[in-house]
Structure formats: structure tokens, C-alpha cells
């Protein structure tokens with residue numbers, strides 16, 4: 001069964017990742033294949049697969065899932081994890097219980113080993129791809145396509161929808177794995193999602209303070225999904241990842257794909273530490289100076305009074321309570337995020 005499916009979908013490449021890299025710049029028509037157990041796999045575009053279990057199969061968790069990786073092309077470990085999970089399914093190692101959309105976000109950037117080519121794909125969602133400055137850019141077209149594909153998936157599957165957008169970070173981190181929960185007015189993180197993060201060995205959660213233009217902000221605001229950006233470690237090139245560090249998320253995702261019940265939380269992953277974003281540092285372009293060193297780790301804390309950034313008009317100092325930095329990156333265009341300042345909740 002499985003060899004036929006593999007050949008039909010990814011021919012002449014050995015697997016989904018190889019196919020995606022080999023066809024990164026190509027527009028392929030939608031193609032479908034049915035596994036011998038009745039699961040339908042539709043390749044909606046290069047790097048985008050919609051998987052539908054046969055209609056008579058139970059979906060015990062009554063859910064639909066979107067799982068994305070490679071929104072940043074150089075964040076390879078989560079891409080390798082999704083590719084390995086799909087290969088297991090195609091090899092008949094387990095059966096799919098729930099509708100699933102698997103996405104490798106930016107194939108041309110994956111080939112180049114870069115975060116992005118023209119513009120950061122993860123700043124183009126929630127309609128930002130339509131701004132005039134992004135007109136004609138392939139990343140804008142990809143964001144629009146991904147939004148539309150997710151919208152159709154959400155409409156076709158009126159189950160509880162979750163979206164996990166998997167990333168790895170540029171800097172080292174005092175907390176290796178952490179998730180960001182996009183801001184939606186009045187929303188609280190469901191307990192079942194906290195337990196899933198712990199199951200995936202993600203022990204830290206950051207609550208965003210405003211709606212953004214990330215993929216997870218789009219899926220939570222527009223599709224009303226329970227969405228998370230999940231940071232799983234540090235950026236490394238393909239083949240250079242220690243995949244043993246990603247077993248937690250791999251096992252947890254496989255459990256959801258199979259429709260198995262959630263296990264009880266277990267030490268040492270039994271406690272989620274929650275932070276909230278208190279301030280988003282933007283490159284103002286007005287002689288903007290960022291006073292955090294380039295090599296500082298995520299979650300490094302700064303004492304009250306520390307000057308974090310300044311420009312012609314503003315000098316931002318940490319207030320009375322210490323603040324920690326996440327995603328420091330001075331190398332971003334004017335108007336974009338240079339870092340997040342956070343505090344424990």
C-alpha cells in the first residue's frame with residue numbers, strides 16, 4: 001500500500017521533504033492518493049498536505065489539526081520531525097484518526113537555508129500579505145495561499161481546531177522550549193492545551209499582549225483555532241539537529257494524530273511556567289539603537305532602570321519590575337519586531 005502512495009505523491013523523491021526541496025520553486029497541480037486503509041492524502045501545493053481519515057473511522061478526540069514548520073526556512077528540526085511522522089504513517093506504522101493539515105511553510109527559503117528570501121513570511125499573515133510594499137513577492141503569495149488553505153480546512157472540519165506552528169530560535173535560550181499564545185480578546189489557555197504542551201516537553205508559555213501578523217495569530221484570530229507558536233530549540237542546518245531533543249513533541253503529535261487519549265502529566269514535565277509580554281520593541285528607524293548584545297540568550301533578565309533601546313524621541317528603561325528579553329534581533333526592517341520584553345505572570 002504504502003510504497004504506492006509514496007511513489008505517487010513524491011515520485012521520484014524518497015519522501016515529502018525531499019520532494020518539497022526538489023520542487024520548491026515549482027507550481028504543481030493538486031494531487032491525491034488514497035492509502036490502502038482509506039486515508040486520503042491530498043497534496044494541495046508543494047509542501048502542503050491535507051490528510052483525511054476514511055469517513056467510517058472514529059475521531060475519538062473530535063478534533064482537526066494544523067501543524068506547520070519551515071515558516072522560517074532555516075528552522076529545520078521541526079521540518080524533519082513532521083517529515084518523519086508522515087513517513088511513519090505512509091509506512092503503515094499507525095493510522096490517522098483526525099483531519100490533518102501538514103504545512104512546510106517556505107520551501108524556497110528551506111532550499112537556501114535562510115530564514116526567508118525577500119520578506120519574513122511570519123509577518124505577512126492576518127492579511128498583511130496584501131500591503132502594497134509586499135506586492136509581487138513570492139512570500140506574500142505563499143502567505144495568502146496558506147491563509148486560504150487553512151480557511152477551507154477549518155470550514156470543512158467544524159471540529160475543535162488546533163494549530164501548532166513549530167519553530168526553532170536564533171539565540172540560545174535559558175528555557176529551551178517555549179510556546180507563544182497569540183492574543184485574542186477575552187481568551188484563556190485551555191487546560192487541555194497546557195497539558196499537551198507539557199506532554200511535548202514544552203514547560204514555558206508566553207502570553208502575547210496584542211494581535212499580530214504571525215501565522216498563529218491569524219489562525220487564532222480568524223479561524224478561532226487554539227493556536228501556538230512553539231519554539232523547540234535552536235536553529236541548525238538540515239542533518240545537524242540532535243533529533244533526540246525533539247522526541248517529546250514528536251511523540252505528543254503522533255498521539256494526537258492517532259486519536260489516543262492524553263496521558264496524565266508526569267514529572268519532570270508537570271508544571272508550566274507562564275510569562276506575559278509587556279512590551280514589543282519595534283525598529284522605529286529614527287536613529288534606533290538597541291542596547292542588548294547580539295549574543296544574549298532568550299529569557300535573560302534586566303534589572304529596573306536598564307536602558308533597553310532608544311531613538312531620537314524615546315529612551316526605554318525597564319520599569320520597577322525586572323523584564324526579560326525574548327527574540328532579540330536588531331537586524332530587522334523599520335517597523336518590525338526587534339524583541340519582546342516579558343515578565344512572569
Ligand SMILES: O=C(O)CCC(=O)N[C@@H](CCC(=O)O)C(=O)O
Pocket residue numbers: 072122167168169170171180214216229327328329
Ligand atoms: O529566535 C528568534 O529571534 C525568532 C524565532 C522565531 O521565528 N519566532 C517567531 C515567533 C512568532 C510569534 O511571536 O508567535 C517569529 O519571530 O516569527
Ligand SMILES: [Zn+2]
Pocket residue numbers: 071072075167168
Ligand atoms: Zn521561526
